[in-house]
């Protein structure tokens with residue numbers, strides 16, 4: 489029996505990195521996957537790969553920073569596959585390692601719109617579906633930077649701490665209605681995320697780099713996807729409102 493047989497899963501930022509690995513693994517485990525990204529080309533490639541392996545998936549383009557795109561994403565999932573069972577809020581960007589004195593309003597607002605507000609909006613949009621059937625799972629991709637102070641700049645760090653708080657609140661609030669909401673806090677993972685870094689702060693990057701000496705290794709997207717499969721499936725039925733760190737022990741120092 490596959491772990492997500494006939495489940496409908498929405499994965500944001502699924503054209504690259506962890507989102508791509510999660511969409512692929514979910515499809516291999518029987519899910520019908522809505523592969524969502526801001527990048528049409530990469531999202532289509534992921535869907536083509538899933539279909540070539542005999543899986544089921546569609547592309548729905550969405551800029552998660554836009555409320556109307558979130559509305560359309562979930563509405564299209566429902567009109568195509570009838571419902572949503574699993575929502576993976578994965579899309580995210582880095583900041584430029586800027587410490588507080590160097591954060592611009594633009595950078596702060598952009599990072600929060602993509603990393604944090606999107607998580608609230610997509611959650612808000614799926615909850616009526618989950619509440620109606622008294623079942624549903626949300627998996628948020630937070631970060632080791634959502635639990636610790638030195639993994640990125642001030643905006644990214646604060647944005648991911650907010651995701652952790654939102655995850656716990658949502659998990660708690662709906663715990664008696666068959667809904668679970670958890671987060672993953674990945675350590676350093678080999679993806680394309682550095683392409684979202686602009687205007688690197690030399691001072692901030694220098695401070696951030698100091699902690700890299702204690703990082704045992706860089707992880708793969710597939711290793712994070714396995715945690716997302718656990719959290720998205722009934723295997724984790726007793727796990728709710730919490731964060732699983734997946735960082736080879738980096739944060740344990």
Ligand SMILES: NC(=O)c1ccc[n+]([C@@H]2O[C@H](COP(=O)([O-])OP(=O)(O)OC[C@H]3O[C@@H](n4cnc5c(N)ncnc54)[C@H](O)[C@@H]3O)[C@@H](O)[C@H]2O)c1
Pocket residue numbers: 500501502503504505506507524525526527530550551552553578579580581582602629630631632633673674675676677678679680681682684
């Ligand atoms: N790579 C790491 O070391 C690391 C560590 C901890 C947490 N994370 C988190 O993991 C998640 C996935 O990142 P990744 O490392 O796989 O990066 P990635 O850059 O490889 O993939 C991110 C995807 O999100 C998409 N995206 C960016 N902005 C978007 C928007 N506004 N709307 C929709 N899609 C958008 C990109 O097009 C891309 O396909 C992010 O939330 C990131 O913060 C990454």
